[in-house]
Amino acid sequence: MEEVKESHQKRWIHLKKVLERPGPFTHPEFEPSPDILDFILSTCKILIIGAGGLGCELLKDLAMMGFKHIDIIDMDIIDLSNLNRQFLFRHKDIGVSKAQVAANYINARIAGCQVTPHCCPIEDKKEDFYRGFHIIVCGLDSITARRWINGMVVSLLNYDDNGVLDQSSIIPLVDGGTEGFKGNARVILPGMTACVECTLDLYPPQVTYPLCTIANTPRLPEHCVEYVKVVQWPKENPFGVALDGDDAQHTTWIYEKALERANQFNIHGVTFRLVQGVVKNIIPAVASTNAVISAVCATEVFKLATSCCTPLNNFMVFNDIDGIYTYAYEAEKKDNCTVCSNIPHPVDIDDPCKMKLKDLIDFLCENIKFQMKNPGLTTTIDGKSKTLYIPTIKMIEERTRPNLSKTLIDLGLRDGQEIVVADVTTPTSVIIKLRYTISDVEIN
Amino acid sequence: MEVCESFNNLTEAALQKKDGEGTPRSGNQKKASAAQLRITKDLSELNLPKTCSTEFPDPDDLLNFKLVICPDEGFYKGGRFIFSFKVGPNYPHEPPKVKCETQVYHPNIDQQGNVCLNILREDWKPVLTINSIVYGLQYLFLEPNAEDPLNKEAAEVLTTNRRVFEQNVQKAIRGGYVGGIYFDRCLK
Numbered sequence: 001m002e003e004v005k006e007s008h009q010k011r012w013i014h015l016k017k018v019l020e021r022p023g024p025f026t027h028p029e030f031e032p033s034p035d036i037l038d039f040i041l042s043t044c045k046i047l048i049i050g051a052g053g054l055g056c057e058l059l060k061d062l063a064m065m066g067f068k069h070i071d072i073i074d075m076d077i078i079d080l081s082n083l084n085r086q087f088l089f090r091h092k093d094i095g096v097s098k099a100q101v102a103a104n105y106i107n108a109r110i111a112g113c114q115v116t117p118h119c120c121p122i123e124d125k126k127e128d129f130y131r132g133f134h135i136i137v138c139g140l141d142s143i144t145a146r147r148w149i150n151g152m153v154v155s156l157l158n159y160d161d162n163g164v165l166d167q168s169s170i171i172p173l174v175d176g177g178t179e180g181f182k183g184n185a186r187v188i189l190p191g192m193t194a195c196v197e198c199t200l201d202l203y204p205p206q207v208t209y210p211l212c213t214i215a216n217t218p219r220l221p222e223h224c225v226e227y228v229k230v231v232q233w234p235k236e237n238p239f240g241v242a243l244d245g246d247d248a249q250h251t252t253w254i255y256e257k258a259l260e261r262a263n264q265f266n267i268h269g270v271t272f273r274l275v276q277g278v279v280k281n282i283i284p285a286v287a288s289t290n291a292v293i294s295a296v297c298a299t300e301v302f303k304l305a306t307s308c309c310t311p312l313n314n315f316m317v318f319n320d321i322d323g324i325y326t327y328a329y330e331a332e333k334k335d336n337c338t339v340c341s342n343i344p345h346p347v348d349i350d351d352p353c354k355m356k357l358k359d360l361i362d363f364l365c366e367n368i369k370f371q372m373k374n375p376g377l378t379t380t381i382d383g384k385s386k387t388l389y390i391p392t393i394k395m396i397e398e399r400t401r402p403n404l405s406k407t408l409i410d411l412g413l414r415d416g417q418e419i420v421v422a423d424v425t426t427p428t429s430v431i432i433k434l435r436y437t438i439s440d441v442e443i444n
Numbered sequence: 445m446e447v448c449e450s451f452n453n454l455t456e457a458a459l460q461k462k463d464g465e466g467t468p469r470s471g472n473q474k475k476a477s478a479a480q481l482r483i484t485k486d487l488s489e490l491n492l493p494k495t496c497s498t499e500f501p502d503p504d505d506l507l508n509f510k511l512v513i514c515p516d517e518g519f520y521k522g523g524r525f526i527f528s529f530k531v532g533p534n535y536p537h538e539p540p541k542v543k544c545e546t547q548v549y550h551p552n553i554d555q556q557g558n559v560c561l562n563i564l565r566e567d568w569k570p571v572l573t574i575n576s577i578v579y580g581l582q583y584l585f586l587e588p589n590a591e592d593p594l595n596k597e598a599a600e601v602l603t604t605n606r607r608v609f610e611q612n613v614q615k616a617i618r619g620g621y622v623g624g625i626y627f628d629r630c631l632k
């Protein structure tokens with residue numbers, strides 16, 4: 001096929017200079033080879049999460065860098081207010097899926113590029129989907145989504161019986177984030193370096209105001225908006241539905257009530273834009289910040305995919321409010337991180353048709369490795385959480401007591417099932433992984 | 445440096461990796477979310493004061509439950525107050541949403557059940573637990589705070605005449621009108 005010749009094209013001459021010869025700044029174990037360019041052009045699969053401000057930049061950067069197999073996932077549709085910075089979208093695209101339009105644009109514009117769009121929430125995709133990528137890069141504006149994908153890449157890790165990480169199960173996560181003129185980029189090697197959960201306190205919590213202040217002594221226009229949103233809306237429930245920040249009718253109602261309240265307290269500055277900002281918790285997006293952060297992320301993806309240079313270790317912050325300020329530091333992996341330090345402990349089960357939940361709990365209490373006192377157990381079956389037994393809460397204890405005399409099979413627990421165990425003897429919940437010595441087939 | 449070395453192995457591994465090969469499948473059960481891991485821990489270590497109890501309508505759903513407080517001293521002695529807890533997927537980065545489902549004559553709780561407790565909003569930190577909130581709520585009944593009121597009328601009465609405040613509280617608990625507002629009976 002023509003792909004054999006592809007890497008000889010003049011188009012890649014600059015990449016070849018970096019990838020096919022040694023240099024003073026390369027990774028110490030880097031071995032120059034034409035295979036690396038081939039890997040980028042024909043094998044490497046990248047997933048971009050988010051097709052918004054950062055996502056458009058990331059997709060353009062990576063596609064032009066030579067990555068050909070790119071998937072992009074975003075559930076959002078294009079809105080008029082996106083067009084100033086989400087440059088893959090045009091006026092005619094309003095109302096259409098972001099991922100779809102972005103993919104079409106790049107596929108039409110960049111020769112040989114195969115972008116596959118996914119117009120759905122990231123939670124709709126399962127492990128097998130995410131496992132298919134070499135690197136995942138995120139341009140998200142939500143902490144919840146970041147925590148979700150972080151949990152996903154950690155759950156894809158494989159450990160052997162001694163708790164040693166299988167390197168080939170690592171899918172690096174490159175994460176960019178921007179807020180106005182501030183941004184950050186980070187590289188996460190799941191199981192090895194600090195993950196999103198390890199550094200959760202780095203993400204500022206949503207701005208909140210004391211309830212009594214907004215109720216009685218408002219001073220800021222934001223206090224008035226927040227009051228209408230938190231107190232007046234649930235009280236009057238004007239449209240009989242939950243507040244939707246994207247519904248113009250809702251925002252207008254809040255705006256009018258907030259203005260009334262502001263006049264009452266002689267506060268100035270309640271505008272429609274402010275209302276939109278407070279209701280949707282929007283921080284104005286700046287196109288240049290997105291461009292900088294995406295460029296950093298794309299460079300990190302390139303370094304990870306090629307080994308040509310040591311990757312960012314591991315957190316970089318950027319600020320261009322006054323001049324330009326940037327620095328990088330090593331965010332520390334937490335030994336007690338509930339997500340990435342929570343390596344599942346394998347527990348061998350001889351006969352799950354005979355072993356009862358009570359036996360499993362006795363095992364956790366008596367086994368020298370666990371020595372638990374009074375553990376509570378929950379699990380997830382087909383995506384739904386299930387409480388197996390929690391002794392410390394009266395109502396749950398009574399309702400789950402019958403589980404104690406059921407066998408693991410009767411409880412729907414399968415080979416490889418992960419069970420969350422919480423006990424006073426450990427600072428965080430631990431995860432055990434059931435391993436049946438007889439196979440599922442034999443059980444059935 | 446350790447990271448760099450392993451990182452290099454990683455890329456080698458990635459170069460050899462072909463679609464889906466070499467990685468054992470671990471079935472299709474989903475791993476528990478970070479919020480789930482944390483709430484399991486919180487609830488397993490829940491150490492309720494004797495005046496409090498919890499209700500879980502669905503034992504499989506640890507994210508939605510109720511807390512019942514029956515103060516045995518102070519202004520609110522003899523009452524029974526129900527709070528609903530909704531723990532979101534962003535727990536513990538964000539606090540649970542807590543509402544008082546019982547109508548109560550209280551300076552820091554309004555008629556819609558909004559509760560003015562600093563750790564439920566501006567002073568929430570991920571190190572805090574469900575237990576911290578339980579104790580915070582219990583304290584609100586022992587020491588209602590007239591300085592940051594949600595119910596201004598109640599706060600005013602509390603500052604000016606504690607005896608009248610106490611009578612108002614007890615009247616509301618037994619059910620009836622206080623200051624033109626009807627309170628449902630919530631005797632224990």
Ligand SMILES: [Zn+2]
Binds near residue numbers: 333334341
């Ligand atoms: Zn972590």
